[in-house]
Amino acid sequence: xxxxxxxxxxxxxxxxxxxLRAAGHAxxxxxxxxxxxxxxxxxxxxxxxxxxxxxxxxxxxxxxALRRRGERVPVLMLTARDALDDRVRGLDxxxxxxxxxxxxxxxxxxxxxxxxxxxxxxxxxELVLGSLSLNRSTGEARVGxxxxxxxxxEWSVLDAxxxxxxxxxxxxxxxSEVFGFDEPVGPNAIEVNITRLRGKLAPDGPTIRxxxxxxxxxxxx
Numbered sequence: 001x002x003x004x005x006x007x008x009x010x011x012x013x014x015x016x017x018x019x020l021r022a023a024g025h026a027x028x029x030x031x032x033x034x035x036x037x038x039x040x041x042x043x044x045x046x047x048x049x050x051x052x053x054x055x056x057x058x059x060x061x062x063x064x065a066l067r068r069r070g071e072r073v074p075v076l077m078l079t080a081r082d083a084l085d086d087r088v089r090g091l092d093x094x095x096x097x098x099x100x101x102x103x104x105x106x107x108x109x110x111x112x113x114x115x116x117x118x119x120x121x122x123x124x125x126e127l128v129l130g131s132l133s134l135n136r137s138t139g140e141a142r143v144g145x146x147x148x149x150x151x152x153x154e155w156s157v158l159d160a161x162x163x164x165x166x167x168x169x170x171x172x173x174x175x176s177e178v179f180g181f182d183e184p185v186g187p188n189a190i191e192v193n194i195t196r197l198r199g200k201l202a203p204d205g206p207t208i209r210x211x212x213x214x215x216x217x218x219x220x221x
Contacts, residue, residue: 031055143205
């Protein structure tokens with residue numbers, strides 16, 4: 001998923017960024033509420049991880065502004081506070097989940113997976129498309145009984161295509177979901193990953209079709 005982290009604690013932000021990039025997500029990071037509102041307006045995020053205690057606008061103000069302008073992106077709020085009133089306020093303003101600091105990395109990852117499934121309309125961790133199955137909890141992909149040895153970017157591209165199986169996904173959409181804005185992206189990065197995926201899906205898996213000048217389509221038959 002393409003995830004925005006809004007956190008002013010530099011050490012904590014670095015650890016979250018490293019954790020989630022290692023899990024295959026495309027991560028962007030900003031330190032203030034104002035920057036968050038500006039970035040979210042122009043980027044297709046699947047999830048926002050929003051700290052309550054920010055130096056300008058607090059997390060509640062950011063969340064309220066997002067919902068007032070019609071942004072439906074799922075929001076996971078982080079807080080060092082343990083007050084029930086704060087948790088209730090965040091949920092009432094439109095937060096999708098709440099996590100209290102300090103938290104275990106495994107719990108953060110599990111909550112992110114759950115929110116990603118909810119956003120996609122599929123509450124189960126496994127996506128099955130013909131002979132292809134993707135387990136978003138374990139990061140495992142199979143064709144039949146064969147486990148695919150996928151690199152992190154290959155998994156992300158395959159997951160993005162599988163979530164829209166049978167639909168054309170533009171190159172720009174794939175690039176925006178797979179790479180963060182501070183990550184170097186070569187001109188053929190998506191094409192290279194598509195080529196590798198085709199080789200690993202063959203001969204018994206679904207095919208990835210190129211729709212010239214438009215994008216790519218995962219054809220599961």
